[in-house]
Amino acid sequence: MPFVRIDALRADTARLDALGRAVHDALVETIGIPPGDLFQVLTAHDGTHSLMRYGDFPDTRRDDDLVYISITLRSGRTPDRKRALYRRIAELAHSYTGTEPRNVLVFLTENELIDWSFSDGVAHYAPAQDD
Amino acid sequence: MPFVRIDALRADTARLDALGRAVHDALVETIGIPPGDLFQVLTAHDGTHSLMRYGDFPDTRRDDDLVYISITLRSGRTPDRKRALYRRIAELAHSYTGTEPRNVLVFLTENELIDWSFSDGVAHYAPAQDD
Amino acid sequence: MPFVRIDALRADTARLDALGRAVHDALVETIGIPPGDLFQVLTAHDGTHSLMRYGDFPDTRRDDDLVYISITLRSGRTPDRKRALYRRIAELAHSYTGTEPRNVLVFLTENELIDWSFSDGVAHYAPAQDD
Secondary structure (H helix, E strand, O other), rough: OOOOEEEEEEOOOHHHHHHHHHHHHHHHHOOOOOOOOOOOEEEEEEEOOOEEEEEEOOOOOOOOOOOEEEEEEOOOOOHHHHHHHHHHHHHHHHHHHOOOOHEEEEEEEEEEHEEEEEEEEOOOOOOOOOO | OEEEEEEEOOOOHEEEHHHHHHHHHHHHHHOOOOOOEEEEEEEEEEOEEEEEEEEOOOOOOOOOOOOEEEEEEOOOOOHHHHHHHHHHHHHHHHHHHHOHHEEEEEEEEEEEEEHHEEEEOOOOOOOOOOO | OEEEEEEEEOOOOHHHHHHHHHHHHHHHHHOOOOOOEEEEEEEEOOOOOEEEOOOOOOOOOOOOOOEEEEEEEEEOOOHHHHHHHHHHHHHHHHHOOOOHHEEEEEEEEEOOOOHHHHHHOOOOOOOOOOO
16 A cells, blocks of 8 residues: 655666665565555655755755655554654665665555555455445 | 645556546545646656666565555545545545556655645745735 | 756756756755756657647646656655645746746655665665664
């Protein structure tokens, strides 16, 4: 169920792919999603027609290796699970791609069980009686 | 008010356009938005600089015809309306573009009336007294 | 903390950049974020491989100068602050880029303090005891 968007500057296919694996493996390990529960859009921005802008909040030196990771998931994960997720994403992004943890930003947006249809026009987590 | 992002792999303009019409017509029919309430970003990913990754959760065989549909809308739609929306999107995506229902993923993110400004710097659903 | 996505049709780098500055300056002025709290993805759509579609809701004449601005931020801003934000974005987008206010759509999605990791695998707003 998590839907993930990953944005990076001038990344090649191999780097995008490895970033995607880092995030997915971290999700499986820390919040227990099934391995097949993988839905990602990964975009390399060229710096001309599409840009990434960044500052130094909260006192972090970033550079163009920056990665933005946006995860939409149903509500209900505990703060501890979320902290474990952030830590593991940063570790695996470094391990799989060499991206330094200072360059990894992650944020979550939550919705509810009724807000997902994985296929076939069905609300899988909250089906109607006759589905 | 719904804001819609549609992502597809190597789609041409005609397919993107038809997918957009499928989602919009389904929104108009099932949750009653005005026909002019249309705000979409539609992206064809080339598979090199921008990618889509997918698994088989929850036991669905997907392929590169996959479409991700992300809809942001104000809170308050009932579960039945949301189910009707998913069903109709899958039907119309198939009817307009031949996309098989197994390849159509939809998810919703809700916000509130104050969270929308359609134009002119005004919060249309929750204006100030002097707007 | 706000994470911002800006979408525009056939914009050059200078226009994208100026739109980004308009949104960021408005955020700093109206909701008091630190100047270094800047995280944006800005995309120019070519109209062929990536599209923007729009209607006239709620009785607004738009054209291809249209800009979509999506802002994710933690919950808790008052309605008045949000109204001030919309107004200032429209003003500065016009001032910096000539974009007419009728062509500026803004929407907000809120999450919580625990939902942000700015870097280093840490939940900066809700750290664990030992972080």
